[in-house]
Amino acid sequence: xxxxxxxxxxxxxxxxxxxxxxxxxxxxxxxxxxxxxxxxxxxxxxxxxxxxxxxxxxxxxxxxxxxxxxxxxxxxxxxxxxxxxxxxxxxxxxxxxxxxxxxxxxxxxxxxxxxxxxxxxxxxxxxxxxxxxxxxxxxxxxxxxxxxxxxxxxxxxxxxxxxxxxxxxxxxxxxxxxxxxxxxxxxxxxxxxxxxxxxxxxxxxxxxxxxxxxxxxxxxxxxxxxxxxxxxxxxxxxxxxxxxxxxxxxxxxxxxxxxxxxxxxxxxxxxxxxxxxxxxxxxxxxxxxxxxxxxx
Numbered sequence: 623x624x625x626x627x628x629x630x631x632x633x634x635x636x637x638x639x640x641x642x643x644x645x646x647x648x649x650x651x652x653x654x655x656x657x658x659x660x661x662x663x664x665x666x667x668x669x670x671x672x673x674x675x676x677x678x679x680x681x682x683x684x685x686x687x688x689x690x691x692x693x694x695x696x697x698x699x700x701x702x703x704x705x706x707x708x709x710x711x712x713x714x715x716x717x718x719x720x721x722x723x724x725x726x727x728x729x730x731x732x733x734x735x736x737x738x739x740x741x742x743x744x745x746x747x748x749x750x751x752x753x754x755x756x757x758x759x760x761x762x763x764x765x766x767x768x769x770x771x772x773x774x775x776x777x778x779x780x781x782x783x784x785x786x787x788x789x790x791x792x793x794x795x796x797x798x799x800x801x802x803x804x805x806x807x808x809x810x811x812x813x814x815x816x817x818x819x820x821x822x823x824x825x826x827x828x829x830x831x832x833x834x835x836x837x838x839x840x841x842x843x844x845x846x847x848x849x850x851x852x853x854x855x856x857x858x859x860x861x862x863x864x865x866x867x868x869x870x871x872x873x874x875x876x877x878x879x880x881x882x883x884x885x886x887x888x889x890x891x892x893x894x895x896x897x898x899x900x901x902x903x904x905x906x907x908x909x910x911x912x913x914x915x916x917x918x
Contacts, residue, residue, distance in 0.1 A: 632692060632720045639688045647681035650729050652750065652815035655757035673737045674757050683722070692866050701874030705733045708796050710841050712834065712879065713737065715848040716823055716909060718803040718856045721867070725850055726800065729872050734846070735798040740834055761799065763837065768888060778890075785837040792841055799842065801834055803827060803902070820910040828899045832888035840884045845877040848910050851916035871916045877905070
């Protein structure tokens with residue numbers, strides 16, 4: 623595949639505009655985040671959470687406007703009908719490039735609730751970003767390793783329960799949780815190393831999806847199965863800024879999340895684990911065929 627022609631000058635202009643955008647919005651975002659941190663009144667915090675989300679959507683919207691102005695990200699989305707900012711979604715996608723996140727933000731901003739990712743509990747201590755993620759109500763998860771559980775068997779299940787309690791606030795707040803099911807970006811080397819049975823995808827990591835569904839306690843009603851297809855070579859962020867990205871086709875399939883998917887114990891119940899893996903494997907086989915069609 624050939625890359626679209628682009629210019630270094632366009633890349634410099636795009637990065638400069640995005641840098642100004644980041645600085646301008648982040649000054650306001652961090653001010654609101656600090657206010658939320660020092661004001662422990664629940665009603666104020668709920669209001670500030672809504673303000674933080676509106677600011678983050680404004681930041682992303684300005685990024686999208688920059689891409690449109692520079693002609694950097696030509697999108698062909700399909701399947702967006704009927705989406706709402708008043709529902710609860712699990713968003714899953716294949717993962718080729720860091721550009722995927724910008725594609726998802728461009729497609730879904732203000733069409734569904736602000737996209738959130740599950741983050742490891744330790745990341746709350748990252749300077750600046752930790753308080754921003756906390757203020758934006760990103761869900762933090764605590765997961766014990768197999769080695770920890772071998773030494774402390776009494777802790778089994780406590781990580782999931784702690785994450786569930788932290789996610790209770792989403793019961794009344796429409797939420798979208800994003801998960802790159804492959805767990806890493808696709809490369810030919812990783813495809814070979816994992817002996818993937820799929821032509822265009824790495825094997826899905828079912829445990830992570832099951833953990834998200836269990837932690838959210840049945841709050842997520844629909845899964846948005848997103849397939850991203852780059853019609854040119856997989857782009858880098860610099861390729862995007864320089865206008866070297868060809869048409870990006872984005873297909874969105876909406877699937878109901880059945881009750882049983884959030885009710886089982888993936889770690890300790892082999893029968894449930896096998897059933898869950900079969901369900902996700904079937905969805906992944908369909909995605910693989912869909913990618914073939916999108917790239918044809």
